[in-house]
Amino acid sequence: MPRFEPFAGLRYDAARVDLGDVTAPPYDVIGPDERARLEARSPFNVVQIDLPGGQYDSAARRFEDWQRDGVLTLDPEPAFYVYRMGYHDEVGRARQTAGVIGALELAVPGEGDVLPHERTMPKPKSDRLDLMRATRANLSPVWGLSLATGLSALCELPGPPDVRCTDEDGVHHRLWRITQPGIVDAIADAVASAAIVIADGHHRYETALAYRDEVGTPASQCLMAYVVELADEQLTVRPIHRLLNGLPDGFDLPVAFGRWFDVFDAGPATETLGNRMADAAALALVTPTGAFLLRPKPDAFPPDIEDLDSARLDVALRDLPAELTYQHGVDLAVAAVEKGDAQATVLMRPATVVQIAAAAHARRRMPEKSTFFWPKPRTGLVFRPLS
Secondary structure: OOOEEOEOOEEEOOOOOOHHHHOEOOHHHOOHHHHHHHHHHOOOOOHHHHOOOOOHHHHHHHHHHHHHOOOEEEOOOOEEEEEEEEEEOOOOOEEEEEEEEEEEEOOOOOOOOEEEOEOOOOOOOHHHHHHHHHHOEEOOOEEEEEOOOOHHHHOOOOOOOOEEEEOOOOOEEEEEEEOOHHHHHHHHHHHHOOOEEEEEOHHHHHHHHHHHHHHOOOHHHEEEEEEEEOOHHHOEEEOEEEEEEOOOOOOOHHHHHOOOEEEEEEEOOOOOHHHHHHHHOOEEEEEOOEEEEEEEOOOOOOOOOOOOHHHHHHHHHOOOOOEEEEEEOHHHHHHHHHOOOOOEEEEOOOOOHHHHHHHHHOOOOEOOOOOEEEOOOOEOOOEEEOO
16 A cells, blocks of 8 residues: 655745745646746745756755745654645635645556556647656655545644745645654554545656666655545546647538537537536537537447546547647636647546446546646645755
8 A cells, every 4th residue: 555654844934925926826727927926926936846847956046045044944854744725616606625635655557555546648748757856855755645534634723823824826735843752653554545646747757766766765665645525525626628729621510520429509609518518428629610419329339438538538539630739617617629739629527427437447547638627736836856
């Protein structure tokens, strides 16, 4: 079972900086414009270290300078860090994701009890590896889902958090440092009692494995991870939509999809399209001329295809001359079609926690880009030194 242990974290001195000004979203969801906005908030914003534009030595020097100058301070003893994200979902309900940041023992995905969640697309890992070599630190946690029950209850703590901030999306981030031996042992035992599924951060996990094999130090045997119980009340899962380009002039997408789906005219792509998709148990195809509901034909797909929109669409797209890219958010996906940046988009329904859990228990990877977990853990609340 996975070993999960406390560590002495390196954290911003909240008396020196405003955490809302110095923390950031995960590096791989930050575009150039947002990076510039984050940099403008504070000379100590974490993007200057975590997204250095290839300037790894400069990032490492800055990281060392911030420690020497007291902007970053090392906690005096190992701790777990209970981390809660409070937010409102798309229909306005108050929700919370609560988990624990600690050091998770590395294992080759699929060979032990740390399991990959979905198939990943090829992506260069040299950037993260070069940054880890230079800074000798885990700068952001991977997100793991625990198949054990009871972890959420251990995250219900009395008293105010050690630090807090609110991000630009209105998500409240709160962190408690836990050093009490009884609670530390209970958290470690709970996480070690069942497998961990990597929900977000597959490439950082694989980078950490490469770094471990390269340096072989005790600290490199583990990776900073945010572990949350795989439970419906803890997770909000959003879909990742598909943008289509490269189709020949005059290509009839509704007819092509008719081999796999019952196709219904859905009129314009208004804000009610999502409700119509849910009512019809269908995906939606949006083109410049209108929208169509795509309801899977019961006998069209091979019997071993998973009960997932992403799995069915993968089959349907195999024979289409389409270039595929991905987009979060219905509004952004539809806008891409309206602006001519995409010839069409297929809107997906979110995978359910039940589907994710079933795949995890079966040790089966979901198709790539099946899930988008939201909100995203904030980078900069705590770092894990590797030196």
